[in-house]
Amino acid sequence: MRRVVALAPDDGASAERKRGSGTKFLRVWDFATARAAELLATTSAIEERTGKKLGVQSLPRHLRRRARSFAPRVTRRRPNLKRTREGRAGDAFRRAREATRRRGALNARRRLNDDGNEVKTLRTHVWHAKRFAMRKPLGWGWIVPSARPGRGRGWRFIMRSISQSAIAHDSSYNTCFVMKGEAKAVRAALVKVVLETKALRTEAFKSGQRASVIHVLSSAKRRRIIAPALVYHARAPNSEDGSEVHIWVHPRVSEAVHKAFSRIKVDENVQYDFKASDAFARVDIIGAKAFEVIQRLVPSIDLYAEQHTQRGIRRFVSMDPRAAACEVKVDGSALENPSETAPTQAEYDASRIASRRAALERPWEETSAIGVKAYSAMLINRGPVAMDGYTLIVSASWSLPLWLGVCQTGAKPAGIAEWLWCARRFGRAAFPDDYLDTKAGSDARAELFDSVSKIKSKMPLGKVSSCLRALEVRMKDVKVRRVLRVADEKLDLGTLPSETMVRVNLRCPWAGQPTLGSELYIPNDVQRDAWCSKKSETKSRRRNDTTVGKVSGKPIGYITSVSAPAASVGLASALIDANALKSLTENFSRSKGKVFIMISPPGKPAIPAEAVVIISTEEFDEPWW
Known part of the structure; x- marks a missing residue:
């Protein structure tokens, strides 16, 4: 048996040195040059279609099915001929699969809104559609992300993200x-x-x-x-x-x-x-780490240079948010000419690869990124403290790069429903739910109760709960004419015009959850002693008494928006009669400007709650905006 020939580069001296040994050596370049024509013919024969069985057909029959399992609906042989034969028979209809029909129906609904106008989508629509349940609210003209898919149990995740991280929301639909x-x-x-x-x-x-x-x-x-x-x-x-x-x-x-x-x-x-x-485009960022997210996205801006004021504006020029989130260093000259048009993902990847190659070629030097563009933006403080968050306003072309950069910093994205939960957490008024004095608010509430009525109409009469029946009755009596949103001295005196209401934030620290359709009542002495008095050896609070859950008199307010059912402590926003606040503050006042009040859910016993009047502690009832 002949000895194996080893192919290795040879400089002549090593071959002369090892000529006495039994192993033979060849020069690789000379060998490849001599066999170039043969190698070219071999590769050409492999690449050229010769009419023989290739791919799956070249395998044994018992292995073909397993090899083709990844494409179960691959196009069959001679589809045009089969379609022609079907046409001759008089039936040219080709049945589509269920998935195709469903997608076609969804696309048809997506093109037009209920009023016949074209429906818009966010520039981050594809990103959100992969992670959120999408929704088309009536009258918006947009397809927006609603919430994370599931059973709606994201309340505690959102609350934890606010206190420990940051939450981002793409509000470019405004x-x-x-x-x-x-x-x-x-x-x-x-x-x-x-x-x-x-x-x-x-x-x-x-x-x-x-x-x-x-x-x-x-x-x-x-x-x-x-x-x-x-x-x-x-x-x-x-x-x-x-x-x-x-x-x-x-x-x-x-x-x-x-x-x-x-x-x-x-x-x-x-x-x-x-x-x-x-x-x-507009992106809102809130939470405990909103300040850190902004610092990472805009390293050139000094947030400590100026005092943090509510709705204060800062204008800046920064590098691509995708590069800033990765803490990439760029040359200062790149920030002198901001671009109105954002680079595509392919262009950004090309610049990132070029920067990486430059860093590998000269690892002993500190190199700057190559081809990273800059953009100009506006930063608006959402509240008096950094936890209230910031609003970033950029050119529409930069909305997707900005959104990718924000999410890369660790901020948790939120949909429409989750964004309204954040309004309950910060105690702000959400539009249009908390604006029943406007046409948009009254229409939104009517649409909500219409959907409840449709659900009730599809249920058997024996299975309709008392809560749904009471909810339908209460819905007809809600009429709000005027809401006071600016501080007024007449509020404390109780001399405001009739039918004037103010917004309050409700909190249920004892028991129960506020629900939509609930009404507010003035508590009696028994309810006050049961929930507000201190327990002693001679005095019992009697919270288990059946009379504690009953209310009397006329309702003085209505709940407009509530927290999720999974909330450990129920939160809600409500409208209450302004003239009824005087008797509440005199007889049922609590510490820190709170008043004791009773909530009557539809078809259920009343639950106690604490109410805080917004314009009594602030000059202006600022909305969640």
């Missing part, structure tokens, strides 16, 4: 109106249709250093609230370019807000441009 014109004309138009005119006259707002949350009115005469809005100067007003103001409103009331500003333009003869714009 409508952004751009208002351009002379500074005086723009300011005059805003004052006409805004409830809180004092906030618009401050120097911080005029100079573009602070944003403001306001309530838009239908007209200067009727003064009925349409919806809350976020208003700020996109740039500082000057004599050359004039003033540019951005107004963010809920998508459900975009048409009503546009009509209100158009009416002011015609009646007052004020010259300005007012139109909706899709050029901007």
Whole structure:
């Protein structure tokens, strides 16, 4: 048997040195050159289709099924010929699979909204659709993420994320109106249709250093609230370019807000441009680590340089959020020219690979990233402290890179339902649920109870619970005319006009959960002694007494939004009669401005709760915006 030939590079000297040994050596390059033609012919024969059995057909018959199990619906042989034969027979209909039919039906629903208009999707729609249950709310014109799939048990996860991490929400579905014109004309138009005119006259707002949350009115005469809005100067007003103001409103009331500003333009003869714009995107970040998320995304900004003020504005230029989340170092010259158009994921990956190669070629030097683009953005403080979070407003092209960068920092994404849970956690008013004095709020509540009525109509009469029956009766009696959202001295005196209501935050620390459709009642002395008095040897609280769960008199308020059923302590937002607060504070007052009140859920015994009047502790009932 011949000895094996070893192929190895040879410099001549080593071959001369080992010539006396029995092993033979060849030069690799000479061997490859001599066999080049043979190797080329072999590879060509493999790559060329010769009509022989290739792939699965070359395997034995008992192995073919296992090899093709990954493609059970592969296209059969000669599909065109079979389709032609079916056409000759007079039946050219080709049945589609169930999955195809379902997807086609969903796509057909997605194209048009209930009012016939086209439905929009977020730029992060594909990212959310892989992780969230998507929803198309009535009248929004958007397909938005609702909540994580499951049985709706994400309340404790959201609360834990707020206290220990951060939560991010893509709120680009809100409508952004751009208002351009002379500074005086723009300011005059805003004052006409805004409830809180004092906030618009401050120097911080005029100079573009602070944003403001306001309530838009239908007209200067009727003064009925349409919806809350976020208003700020996109740039500082000057004599050359004039003033540019951005107004963010809920998508459900975009048409009503546009009509209100158009009416002011015609009646007052004020010259300005007012139109909706899709050029901007918005991402909100809240939680205990929201400050750390912003520091990681924008390392160039110094958050300690200025005092943290509510609705304060910072404008900055930073590198690609995907690179900033990975703490990539870039050259300072790259931040001088921000780009309006964000690079695609392929372009970003190419720059990342190039930067990695440059770092590997010269590992002894500290290299900067190659080809990383910069962007300009606006940072708005959501509240007086950092835990209240921040609002990032960027160009629409940068919405997806910004969202990927935010999620890469560890912030937990939240859908629409989970975002409303956050409003309950911070005690803010959510639109449109807590705005029953507006048309959008009353319509949303009517739609909710209509869905309950449809569920009831499909159930047998014997299985309809008493809760559903009581809920249907109570729904018809809810009528809210006016809600006081600004602090007023008449509230403490109890001399406000009749049918005036104020918003309160409810908390159930003792027992029970607040539910939609519940009514608020003034407690009696037995209920006060059972829940508010201290237990002693001579005095019992008698909480097990059946009379404790009964209420009497007329309801003084209604619950508008509640926390999830999984909450250990139930939270809710409610509207209560303003004139009834005087008797509550005199007879059922508790510490820190709280009052004791009773909640009557539909078809169930009453439960105790603590209520905090918002405008009694703050000047303005600021919404969750």
